Amino acid sequence: MARWIFTLVLIYFIVRAMTRFARGILEGMSPSRDRQPTAVPLVRDPVCGTFVVPSRAITAGSGAGMRFFCSEKCRRAYETTSAQ
Numbered sequence: 001m002a003r004w005i006f007t008l009v010l011i012y013f014i015v016r017a018m019t020r021f022a023r024g025i026l027e028g029m030s031p032s033r034d035r036q037p038t039a040v041p042l043v044r045d046p047v048c049g050t051f052v053v054p055s056r057a058i059t060a061g062s063g064a065g066m067r068f069f070c071s072e073k074c075r076r077a078y079e080t081t082s083a084q
Contacts, residue, residue: 047074 042051050070057068058075069075 043068045070045074047077050074 040053043054043057044051045057046067046069048070052068052070054068057070058072060067060069060075060079067075067078069078
């Protein structure tokens with residue numbers, strides 16, 4: 001009895017895996033649904049030139065004078081050069 005239950009459960013999982021695999025192949029072959037990733041605006045670090053996402057950047061200044069930096073090291077370097 002336990003052997004039959006085990007066999008049925010095993011068959012169920014094999015069939016389920018095969019249908020998911022086939023569905024994935026068919027979905028990959030279908031034409032795209034115009035799902036393009038949204039563009040993320042980037043800002044350039046004035047010290048090293050690295051492009052960073054504004055929400056993750058380290059900032060200095062405010063308003064129109066706000067500068068975005070990739071690291072604390074670049075922010076410090078900018079502040080020392082702009083202070084001189």
